[in-house]
Amino acid sequence: MSVPSKPWDSELVAKWLEGRIEAAARDQATADRRGYGAEDDYDKAAAEEWVCRSLRTTARESEQAAFALRIKQLLDQEDYRITGIHDDRRVERHVRATLRKIAKMTKANEGFENKLRYQ
Template sequence: MNDVAAWDGGLVRTWLDRRLAAARLDQAAADRRGYGAEGDYDAAAAEEWVCRALQVGGHADDAAAFAAHIKTLLGQEEYRATGIHDDRRYDRNVRAHLRKIAKMTKANEGFANTLRYRA
């Protein structure tokens, strides 16, 4: 019996939708906390950007296309967003989120965990 699960594009899209919503809530919470939470705000904004970018183009239905899309995004020089506090920190967070999702994609695990980010 094969214990490796097949790629489920619907599950990946659901995971991205839920992480996008959670990132928005995290940004709002960090914004309410004020100056000391600017790093948290930038990290949540980076996660929102990544989830939104990965939703574009319908690549989630094919694991290879999804991985190629992530690789293309990782190859970008910079990631534009408004309202962030530190561009370098934001770019680092975007790349970290992309690398994390790339690992999840390669292993095809963690997308079923919609309650928490870490698998």
């Protein structure tokens, strides 16, 4: 890991994850109301919610290196058990993409201050 320009703020990361969980839940509800044509949107939101929930506890309790290790452990998993999804392969692709995005943010230690709903 490179030397960060600012210190790791585990509370900021945890708050960012909480915000993403709430946004993903709203996105799932919206996609569910739209029906069959929005199954991909639903699966994408479900994947993001699962990732953020899986990382939330680690974010509060650990330093940057431990958080990055947890992301790596999740990336190394073979499959992800998420209920209510429509397509397992699509969800796995979205989970891995979300994990890679958060891994980049963690390595650079930036982006967690962005609280916009749509990212």
